Amino acid sequence: MNLLFKISYGLYVLVAHEDKKDNGCIINTLMQQTSNPEVLTVTVNKLNCTHDMILNTGIASCAIISERATFDIIKGFGMRSGKTENKYEGIKSRRAKNGCLIPIDGVIGYFDLKISNKIDMGTHTQFICHPTDREFFLEEDEPLTYSYYQKHIKPKPAQTKVDGEGEAYICTICGYIHKGPIQDDIICPICKHGREAFVPLNEYKKDEKTLSPKKETSPAEEKYICTVCGYIHTGPIPDDIICPVCKHGREAFVPYPQE
Numbered sequence: 001m002n003l004l005f006k007i008s009y010g011l012y013v014l015v016a017h018e019d020k021k022d023n024g025c026i027i028n029t030l031m032q033q034t035s036n037p038e039v040l041t042v043t044v045n046k047l048n049c050t051h052d053m054i055l056n057t058g059i060a061s062c063a064i065i066s067e068r069a070t071f072d073i074i075k076g077f078g079m080r081s082g083k084t085e086n087k088y089e090g091i092k093s094r095r096a097k098n099g100c101l102i103p104i105d106g107v108i109g110y111f112d113l114k115i116s117n118k119i120d121m122g123t124h125t126q127f128i129c130h131p132t133d134r135e136f137f138l139e140e141d142e143p144l145t146y147s148y149y150q151k152h153i154k155p156k157p158a159q160t161k162v163d164g165e166g167e168a169y170i171c172t173i174c175g176y177i178h179k180g181p182i183q184d185d186i187i188c189p190i191c192k193h194g195r196e197a198f199v200p201l202n203e204y205k206k207d208e209k210t211l212s213p214k215k216e217t218s219p220a221e222e223k224y225i226c227t228v229c230g231y232i233h234t235g236p237i238p239d240d241i242i243c244p245v246c247k248h249g250r251e252a253f254v255p256y257p258q259e
């Protein structure tokens with residue numbers, strides 16, 4: 001086990017607002033550095049859409065997620081990018097004083113933040129922030145920690161076995177089993193591939209196909225897919241891998257079949 005796994009974090013939605021665009025991403029890097037004056041830091045990947053919006057505007061808001069939140073908020077804000085998606089579709093939200101749009105469901109409260117400084121960390125930027133406003137939504141709730149999320153909120157990786165009889169289909173990408181008749185417009189709830197990725201489970205077993213890469217694949221060409229967010233890792237997979245997108249560990253990865 002990697003000792004880094006024993007560091008405790010909370011989970012937050014870091015929100016940005018630039019011109020008419022609203023966006024946000026999940027972070028686990030909000031920290032209080034000093035209490036007088038109040039100084040907080042957030043560390044954001046330079047590839048995130050939220051990163052550039054904060055860099056350009058010098059403001060952000062940070063919402064504290066509750067233990068009562070569902071996987072939807074993590075998936076919606078943490079496993080897709082505002083570069084291609086409007087993350088607020090269907091999300092109940094309220095505009096903060098600084099213009100940022102705060103999701104409400106599953107959120108304990110939020111800080112509006114003004115960025116006073118930043119540290120270039122190579123892949124990430126650490127923003128030094130000062131709260132300019134704050135509001136509580138769910139004062140009695142417990143804040144969501146990364147560990148609580150891992151144990152109680154994150155879906156378990158797909159199983160490759162199904163018990164019982166009856167019609168069933170397997171997603172050949174991630175191993176998710178769909179029970180019952182299959183629809184043409186099915187989208188795998190784990191890896192988001194469509195109908196073409198599914199084959200009947202009994203035929204799959206008969207052909208002795210496996211989810212492992214074909215034998216002729218060299219180790220350097222092996223591919224593994226994160227069954228939570230769809231990220232693909234190429235090459236031999238280390239036991240202590242952490243998905244760079246959703247931060248799940250080795251247990252979330254299954255071999256990704258090669259053509």
Ligand SMILES: Cc1cc2nc3c(=O)[nH]c(=O)nc-3n(C[C@H](O)[C@H](O)[C@H](O)COP(=O)(O)O)c2cc1C
Nearest residue numbers: 025026027028029044045048049050078080081082
């Ligand atoms: C549990 C979890 C924790 C995350 N923590 C961080 C983080 O601390 N910093 C970061 O830059 N991205 C983090 N991410 C990844 C971003 O939320 C993710 O890449 C997001 O899709 C970026 O969206 P954007 O491009 O719209 O900004 C985390 C994701 C998850 C699921």
